[in-house]
Amino acid sequence: MVLVHGFTQTRRSWDGVADDLATDHEVVVVDAPGHGHSASVEADLDQGGRLLAAAGGTGTYVGYSMGGRLCLHAALAAPEVVSGLVVIGATGGIDDPGERAARRADDAARSERLASIGVAAFLDEWLAQPLFAGLDEAAQGRDARLENTVEGLRSSLALAGTGAQRPLWPELAALTMPVLVLAGANDTKFCAAGQRLAATIGTNASYDVVPNAGHTAHLEEPAAFLGLLRDWLRRHGR
DSSP, rough: OOOOOTOOOGGGHHHHHHHHTTOOOOOOOEEOOTSSSSOOOOOHOOOOHHHHHHHHOOEEEEEEHHHHHHHHHHHHHOOOTTEEEEEEEEOSOOOOHHHHHHHHHHHHHHHHHHHHHHHHHHHHHHHHHHHGTTOOOOHHHHHHTTTHHHHHHHHHHHHHSSTTSSSOOOGGOOOOOOOEEETTTTTTHHHHHHHHHHHOOOOTTEEEEEETTTTTTHSHHHHHHHHHHHHHHHHTTO
């Protein structure tokens, strides 16, 4: 199993989940491009997807938020490597050109703010968003996030943000591997996006919610998340 984290996190964000899964699976945790000890984001996200697949090897890919989008790219670019796919709080991109342009502008401003105040202060502001209200101090993993650099995170915002990413919706029906789409039950926006994602992929995809959780469902309610994940893994012989 290959675990891919979200924006401003590192491979260490998966520690508790990875330890549990490692009791009966081989687990690989990676630093996403632009994060931790990884290189900056490649300009070609398809190539980035292939690089992610090459780093992770053949297996089931599990991605959260930005990591979910990266895993979708990997599954489309290297379906022979991604034998199963699980995405949490993820989307296939922004369809509307105007909304996509607005998101790019927001991320450009966010990038300038990051360059101005540095990683530590940026993390204070990032984690104070309502999106992450369900995370307690331990689950925030702030010390691990401090491994990131201004340069790396800015490259991620510029080249792997939702506004920069091409919408994947027209391509998703090409995915033939088993797919599990998850969202926190309290994360209204990504519940809707998750339902759309599963429906667009087709009958090989299923959708479920993690009870009592928000956007960071796997960290807020890890036992419930692992229960849903393990049930899906058993049903697909993994």
